[in-house]
Amino acid sequence: xxxxxxxxxxxxxxxxxxxxxxxxxxxxxxxxxxxxxxxxxxxxxxxxxxxxxxxxxxxxxxxxxxxxxxxxxxxxxxxxxxxxxxxxxxxxxxxxxxxxxxxxxxxxxxxxxxxxxxxxxxxxxxxxxxxxxxxxxxxxxxxxxxxxxxxxxxxxxxxxxxxxxxxxxxxxxxxxxxxxxxxxxxxxxxxxxxxxxxxxxxxxxxxxxxxxxxxxxxxxxxxxxxxxxxxxxxxxxxxxxxxxxxxxxxxxxxxxxxxxxxxxxxxxxxxxxxxxxxxxxxxxxxxxxxxxxxxxxxxxxxxxxxxxxxxxxxx
Amino acid sequence: xxxxxxxxxxxxxxxxxxxxxxxxxxxxxxxxxxxxxxxxxxxxxxxxxxxxxxxxxxxxxxxxxxxxxxxxxxxxxxxxxxxxxxxxxxxxxxxxxxxxxxxxxxxxxxxxxxxxxxxxxxxxxxxxxxxxxxxxxxxxxxxxxxxxxxxxxxxxxxxxxxxxxxxxxxxxxxxxxxxxxxxxxxxxxxxxxxxxxxxxxxxxxxxxxxxxxxxxxxxxxxxxxxxxxxxxxxxxxxxxxxxxxxxxxxxxxxxxxxxxxxxxxxxxxxxxxxxxxxxxxxxxxxxxxxxxxxxxxxxxxxxxxxxxxxxxxxxxxxxxxxxxxxxxxxxxxxxxxxxxxxxxxxxxxxxxxxxxxxxxxxxxxxxxxxxxxxxxxxxxxxxxxxxxxxxxxxxxxxxxxxxxxxxxxxxxxxxxxxxxxxxxxxxxxxxxxxxxxxxxxxxxxxxxxxxxxxxxxxxxxxxxxxxxxxxxxxxxxxxxxxxxxxxxxxxxxxxxxxxxxxxxxxxxxxxxxxxxxxxxxxxxxxxxxxxxxxxxxxxxxxxxxxxxxxxxxxxxxxxxxxxxxxxxxx
Numbered sequence: 001x002x003x004x005x006x007x008x009x010x011x012x013x014x015x016x017x018x019x020x021x022x023x024x025x026x027x028x029x030x031x032x033x034x035x036x037x038x039x040x041x042x043x044x045x046x047x048x049x050x051x052x053x054x055x056x057x058x059x060x061x062x063x064x065x066x067x068x069x070x071x072x073x074x075x076x077x078x079x080x081x082x083x084x085x086x087x088x089x090x091x092x093x094x095x096x097x098x099x100x101x102x103x104x105x106x107x108x109x110x111x112x113x114x115x116x117x118x119x120x121x122x123x124x125x126x127x128x129x130x131x132x133x134x135x136x137x138x139x140x141x142x143x144x145x146x147x148x149x150x151x152x153x154x155x156x157x158x159x160x161x162x163x164x165x166x167x168x169x170x171x172x173x174x175x176x177x178x179x180x181x182x183x184x185x186x187x188x189x190x191x192x193x194x195x196x197x198x199x200x201x202x203x204x205x206x207x208x209x210x211x212x213x214x215x216x217x218x219x220x221x222x223x224x225x226x227x228x229x230x231x232x233x234x235x236x237x238x239x240x241x242x243x244x245x246x247x248x249x250x251x252x253x254x255x256x257x258x259x260x261x262x263x264x265x266x267x268x269x270x271x272x273x274x275x276x277x278x279x280x281x282x283x284x285x286x287x288x289x290x291x292x293x294x295x296x297x298x299x300x301x302x303x304x305x306x307x308x309x310x311x312x313x314x315x
Numbered sequence: 316x317x318x319x320x321x322x323x324x325x326x327x328x329x330x331x332x333x334x335x336x337x338x339x340x341x342x343x344x345x346x347x348x349x350x351x352x353x354x355x356x357x358x359x360x361x362x363x364x365x366x367x368x369x370x371x372x373x374x375x376x377x378x379x380x381x382x383x384x385x386x387x388x389x390x391x392x393x394x395x396x397x398x399x400x401x402x403x404x405x406x407x408x409x410x411x412x413x414x415x416x417x418x419x420x421x422x423x424x425x426x427x428x429x430x431x432x433x434x435x436x437x438x439x440x441x442x443x444x445x446x447x448x449x450x451x452x453x454x455x456x457x458x459x460x461x462x463x464x465x466x467x468x469x470x471x472x473x474x475x476x477x478x479x480x481x482x483x484x485x486x487x488x489x490x491x492x493x494x495x496x497x498x499x500x501x502x503x504x505x506x507x508x509x510x511x512x513x514x515x516x517x518x519x520x521x522x523x524x525x526x527x528x529x530x531x532x533x534x535x536x537x538x539x540x541x542x543x544x545x546x547x548x549x550x551x552x553x554x555x556x557x558x559x560x561x562x563x564x565x566x567x568x569x570x571x572x573x574x575x576x577x578x579x580x581x582x583x584x585x586x587x588x589x590x591x592x593x594x595x596x597x598x599x600x601x602x603x604x605x606x607x608x609x610x611x612x613x614x615x616x617x618x619x620x621x622x623x624x625x626x627x628x629x630x631x632x633x634x635x636x637x638x639x640x641x642x643x644x645x646x647x648x649x650x651x652x653x654x655x656x657x658x659x660x661x662x663x664x665x666x667x668x669x670x671x672x673x674x675x676x677x678x679x680x681x682x683x684x685x686x687x688x689x690x691x692x693x694x695x696x697x698x699x700x701x702x703x704x705x706x707x708x709x710x711x712x713x714x715x716x717x718x719x720x721x722x723x724x725x726x727x728x729x730x731x732x733x734x735x736x737x738x739x740x741x742x743x744x745x746x747x748x749x750x751x752x753x754x755x756x757x758x759x760x761x762x763x764x765x766x767x768x769x770x771x772x773x774x775x776x777x778x779x780x781x782x783x784x785x786x787x788x789x790x791x792x793x794x795x796x797x798x799x800x801x802x803x804x805x806x807x808x809x810x811x812x813x814x815x816x817x818x819x820x821x822x823x824x825x826x827x828x829x830x831x832x833x834x835x836x837x838x839x840x841x842x843x844x845x846x847x848x849x850x851x852x853x854x855x856x857x858x859x860x861x862x863x864x865x866x867x868x869x870x871x872x873x874x875x876x877x878x879x880x881x882x883x884x885x
Contacts, residue, residue, distance in 0.1 A: 031767075032764075032766075035767045039490060040491055041410075041490070041491075041494075043795070044774070044803055046493055083542070084402075089564075137529070148595050152599060152602075154602040155599060156599055156602045161837065162605065163600040163603040163605050164591060164599070164605075165591075167566075169567050169569070174681030261595070262596070263591045269592065273399070273592065276765065276767075284568070
């Protein structure tokens with residue numbers, strides 16, 4: 001098992017290396033330079049000077065090697081938009097996104113798995129159709145609309161929830177305050193993902209329930225609930241774990257719209273803003289962070305398979 | 316006691332104008348060493364102002380009574396939305412708008428701007444007075460005495476020299492270097508007198524020194540890496556009315572009142588700059604009462620109609636929107652073609668229908684806010700499509716078989732029209748312009764791109780027409796953008812007569828003669844159409860009515876007057 005993990009780790013390093021090269025090439029060849037150099041008040045003379053100072057006139061491979069040398073020493077450079085070190089910037093934002101998307105994912109799992117199981121066992125009933133209807137509504141409503149509508153209803157009209165941010169400014173730390181700020185963005189995220197996970201669980205359950213061992217268990221006289229939860233569900237969860245493994249990297253970067261609408265200072269917002277303003281060091285660091293999460297989450301998913309289904313042996 | 320001034324400025328609340336006037340008087344009385352308190356001055360203002368207000372305001376007399384009984388109150392925090400994370404350090408490049416806004420409260424400049432009777436003028440701030448030699452090549456500024464940095468150290472001419480030297484140092488990534496590029500040398504004459512020796516005669520130096528040139532402390536920055544002074548960035552120190560308190564990297568920057576501020580302690584306890592990137596979210600937070608101020612776009616005005624606690628203000632700003640013309644393109648070389656481009660656009664209709672009345676048709680690059688400098692009697696180009704067509708015809712462009720203009724050499728009149736993405740008003744104007752130009756027979760292709768790409772194409776002149784705006788200091792000097800040889804002449808415009816006039820005007824020591832020269836400049840520009848001037852927009856601000864005393868100016872300038880602002884307490 002440990003040999004397996006070591007092998008995966010080495011593969012991960014190679015992967016990250018390739019990702020960094022591709023990303024570097026892509027962002028530098030994208031049209032338009034760093035937005036900070038395109039401040040309309042800057043004179044042409046200054047723009048040329050800054051380009052030279054930032055090393056943007058050097059050939060690309062040289063710029064990449066310079067960046068790599070810094071990374072090896074732990075220095076990811078300075079953001080072009082704010083003078084702060086990139087590593088600190090990304091490290092500060094990452095937990096905020098993970099909290100948001102982590103809780104969102106947990107909520108949608110908590111809701112989706114029972115809903116999926118219930119839909120599978122009541123296939124084609126009214127309950128099944130209603131659940132399908134609601135979840136599709138959830139996945140087709142764009143977040144930038146549903147988010148703003150929620151803010152208007154809950155913050156502007158009813159004034160029961162704050163309109164954005166992570167916490168109330170100036171107030172002392174309070175868990176209740178954090179939870180109040182989390183409620184709307186997490187709800188929006190969870191609803192958006194509910195449909196997918198519900199449908200996958202439902203179809204995985206239907207497949208599992210059609211297996212021969214289920215019929216055998218029924219014939220043996222095992223109570224229905226035990227058949228569903230002790231036998232079928234564990235097997236149905238394997239494809240669901242795949243989905244979660246695919247979902248996790250999206251969790252880091254894909255909440256950009258939610259984060260923007262709710263002024264949630266997270267990775268998605270950072271990635272979008274830095275890409276739009278061509279803040280190269282930040283874009284690189286953010287992409288690598290996502291790549292790292294992809295690698296880790298696929299490793300966790302693979303290990304989880306082994307736990308849920310002993311037939312899958314790793315190594 | 317100039318209490319009647321507020322009537323002419325058209326402010327809605329009588330008390331704002333009177334409080335501003337009263338504070339002016341207070342400062343002057345204090346400077347003359349008179350022992351008065353703000354309360355005394357305001358009480359005098361209240362008595363006379365109330366009589367006027369009661370007559371003029373009519374209806375809500377009860378409310379006015381209550382406000383005047385309370386008067387400006389101390390305490391409370393004012394919250395403003397900004398679009399990104401600020402860095403409260405005015406020397407290096409980010410120099411983004413949000414940095415500038417925050418810096419206005421923490422730091423001071425030598426002078427700042429005031430709106431009086433519809434014109435923006437320069438008033439003393441850190442500098443008490445200044446004078447220049449007759450050739451306008453040397454300026455002497457006398458600094459206010461007794462100014463302290465937030466850490467208690469005295470602010471002197473050494474700090475001013477340090478700041479200017481830092482900005483002009485080629486190794487420092489200073490975004491504002493261009494603003495003070497006229498300065499060759501800064502000399503400390505004595506602890507409270509600075510002398511600027513300029514590279515060329517330049518009348519506009521005092522105005523430029525008020526354009527975001529915040530003075531930074533030498534004793535904290537000397538010897539540090541000015542591109543990334545790590546310790547200073549964690550706790551910036553200035554001489555402004557507010558002191559840096561906290562920066563939560565994930566969401567806001569808070570400043571607190573500087574009780575020892577030389578202009579008098581602010582009425583507010585503090586200001587919070589909340590980072591809210593999305594413009595709809597800013598509006599939502601304003602309506603939910605979580606922020607007190609945000610700048611809005613014309614399409615968002617309608618959404619605030621029903622909100623009784625929000626006031627939409629149209630603040631004058633020195634800004635004009637225009638279509639840049641690429642003078643490298645041969646077909647724009649004929650002035651008749653350029654004039655046709657202007658005749659074909661109904662600017663009144665744009666102001667009426669797209670801006671919903673919030674704006675004024677532009678006659679040239681100098682704004683009416685520049686008072687006497689503004690020349691309203693220049694040739695204008697009222698909407699006349701036939702005239703435009705006739706001018707094009709005279710210039711040799713006639714419609715071919717496919718309806719597109721062709722000249723004698725068989726070249727077709729194609730136009731690549733560039734604009735930035737994400738600005739609905741600009742996109743509407745450009746779509747309208749495209750239709751109009753197509754009626755004339757031009758084959759117009761719209762090229763609406765991301766902001767960085769847009770500016771890159773602007774700088775590299777990869778366009779035929781391009782829509783942009785220009786926010787400038789309140790000064791008529793046009794040299795940088797209109798002089799043929801200037802590296803910042805982005806459009807490649809060449810007019811030797813204008814060049815001579817521009818150099819003469821900015822070196823002219825006599826104010827009357829300067830005004831006359833700039834009137835001529837505007838005449839010449841209006842006839843020659845270097846770019847198509849569109850409109851002067853006001854800055855649209857949405858403010859919570861608990862805010863009082865905020866001058867009705869663009870927020871870049873209003874934020875330099877925060878000592879006068881107070882808020883209602885719940």
